[in-house]
Amino acid sequence: MAAAADAQGPLRRAAPHRVAVVGAGIVGTCTAWSLCRHGAEVTVFERRDEVAAETSWGNAGVIAPGYVTPWAAPGMPRKVLSYLFAAEAPVLFRPVASPALARWILAWLRECELGRYRINKSRMQRLAFYSRARLQALRAELAIDDGRRPGYLQLLRGERDLAMVGPARALLQENGVPHRLLGPDECRALEPALATGTPLAGGLHLPQDESASCPDFARALARAADQAGVRFVFGRTVTNVLVEAGSAVGLRTTGPADPAPVTDRFDAVVVAGAVDSLPLLAEHGIRLPIWPVKGYSTTLPLLRPDRGPRQALIDEAYKVAITPFADSIRVAGTAELGSPRLEPRPAALRTLVKVGRDWFPEAADWSRASCWVGARPMTPDGPALLGYTPIDRLFVNMGHGSTGWAMAAGAGQVVADLVTGRRPEIDLDGLTLERLA
Numbered sequence: 087m088a089a090a091a092d093a094q095g096p097l098r099r100a101a102p103h104r105v106a107v108v109g110a111g112i113v114g115t116c117t118a119w120s121l122c123r124h125g126a127e128v129t130v131f132e133r134r135d136e137v138a139a140e141t142s143w144g145n146a147g148v149i150a151p152g153y154v155t156p157w158a159a160p161g162m163p164r165k166v167l168s169y170l171f172a173a174e175a176p177v178l179f180r181p182v183a184s185p186a187l188a189r190w191i192l193a194w195l196r197e198c199e200l201g202r203y204r205i206n207k208s209r210m211q212r213l214a215f216y217s218r219a220r221l222q223a224l225r226a227e228l229a230i231d232d233g234r235r236p237g238y239l240q241l242l243r244g245e246r247d248l249a250m251v252g253p254a255r256a257l258l259q260e261n262g263v264p265h266r267l268l269g270p271d272e273c274r275a276l277e278p279a280l281a282t283g284t285p286l287a288g289g290l291h292l293p294q295d296e297s298a299s300c301p302d303f304a305r306a307l308a309r310a311a312d313q314a315g316v317r318f319v320f321g322r323t324v325t326n327v328l329v330e331a332g333s334a335v336g337l338r339t340t341g342p343a344d345p346a347p348v349t350d351r352f353d354a355v356v357v358a359g360a361v362d363s364l365p366l367l368a369e370h371g372i373r374l375p376i377w378p379v380k381g382y383s384t385t386l387p388l389l390r391p392d393r394g395p396r397q398a399l400i401d402e403a404y405k406v407a408i409t410p411f412a413d414s415i416r417v418a419g420t421a422e423l424g425s426p427r428l429e430p431r432p433a434a435l436r437t438l439v440k441v442g443r444d445w446f447p448e449a450a451d452w453s454r455a456s457c458w459v460g461a462r463p464m465t466p467d468g469p470a471l472l473g474y475t476p477i478d479r480l481f482v483n484m485g486h487g488s489t490g491w492a493m494a495a496g497a498g499q500v501v502a503d504l505v506t507g508r509r510p511e512i513d514l515d516g517l518t519l520e521r522l523a
């Protein structure tokens with residue numbers, strides 16, 4: 087694909103005034119807010135009836151910039167293959183016949199090499215640290231209560247988990263991320279409700295990381311955006327981006343209430359609708375290497391907050407996160423590569439319930455758990471794709487994979503900067519479509 091023009095340079099024409107954003111997940115909502123703050127007249131099109139109703143709804147809520155890491159990592163191919171025939175595992179590969187998936191896997195395999203992994207990780211962390219600062223600033227400025235809890239504790243069940251944490255600690259050290267290896271008693275001091283019957287060899291504590299409710303934040307930000315003049319159009323699916331003379335000029339939409347296609351003209355379009363908005367770009371020859379890596383979660387009312395977690399935790403053996411929200415507890419995990427169809431999977435739910443019950447048996451009525459499934463919009467190398475496309479005035483904010491909540495506030499700001507001709511505050515090397523050239 088042709089390289090996008092100068093990622094950090096000025097716009098090729100006057101800054102657009104009327105901007106359309108496709109998708110009101112956390113990424114589209116943050117983009118809309120930043121665009122509005124830059125003085126644009128913003129309209130957001132969302133096929134669902136509210137913001138953050140898809141992948142942004144059921145995620146684990148963890149914001150851990152120091153822990154942000156590409157899925158393409160040394161040792162991963164072997165790990166994925168070793169789980170190939172397992173009914174349940176943290177990483178599942180269920181091959182389906184798809185040339186796009188085959189291309190994605192080949193690209194992913196190339197990126198698992200150590201040198202590539204380091205480059206990709208540093209690109210992702212650059213955006214993640216910037217994003218956390220933006221998120222914290224937004225919370226403070228708009229007095230948003232998204233149930234933020236400081237701290238993130240990685241639970242290590244046995245000696246094997248303890249040994250595995252060594253390389254992760256070395257990387258945290260290298261990146262200057264504060265962390266502490268704790269013994270079992272120190273873990274229990276931090277989390278007094280941890281069940282005593284479940285084996286616990288220790289934990290890795292990251293005090294500066296945090297968790298919060300992504301949909302609560304998205305809804306609060308959308309309310310603020312609405313008050314500031316952003317127009318949200320719900321129940322309309324964008325079917326086409328209109329391009330004339332090499333420049334995006336508007337959108338065509340349809341919806342169940344009024345299926346007749348409607349055309350709206352805009353000065354610029356930002357596609358931020360994750361996996362399902364890829365065809366809007368493909369129609370114009372922009373084929374982004376993003377594949378849905380599925381994940382599962384279950385959310386239950388927190389029956390006894392005193393018997394639940396105080397902060398987000400991850401069970402390293404199962405790669406399952408447990409997150410407390412205001413009045414609920416969420417358990418989330420599994421990365422499944424294969425069919426893009428989103429269907430609940432009983433085996434995944436069983437693992438989530440096992441882990442939740444193992445650590446916090448009295449926090450919730452685990453027998454009532456039901457399965458939610460979401461699609462992580464994943465690039466093969468890890469970093470998202472931000473900003474310019476080869477089509478003038480057509481922008482993207484896509485491919486945030488496993489860490490879209492952690493990245494959204496920063497990515498939204500960066501893309502709004504580019505749309506309105508400003509210079510982003512971070513270096514965009516490796517975060518734009520230029521790397522696909």
Ligand SMILES: Cc1cc2nc3c(=O)[nH]c(=O)nc-3n(C[C@H](O)[C@H](O)[C@H](O)COP(=O)(O)OP(=O)(O)OC[C@H]3O[C@@H](n4cnc5c(N)ncnc54)[C@H](O)[C@@H]3O)c2cc1C
Pocket residue numbers: 108109110111112113114131132133134137138139140141142143144145146147148149322323324325358359360362363366380381382383418419459460461462463484485486487488489490491492493
């Ligand atoms: C199990 C699980 C756990 C996770 N845990 C974490 C975590 O702890 N921390 C973290 O940072 N991230 C986490 N993630 C990843 C994170 O949830 C995603 O990266 C993020 O939600 C992606 O946001 P998005 O706005 O790009 O996509 P979405 O939330 O999917 O939003 C896209 C929106 O676009 C709309 N749309 C699409 N196409 C169209 C169209 N043509 N017209 C109109 N509307 C359209 C959709 O309806 C949708 O609302 C997790 C994901 C999963 C599955």
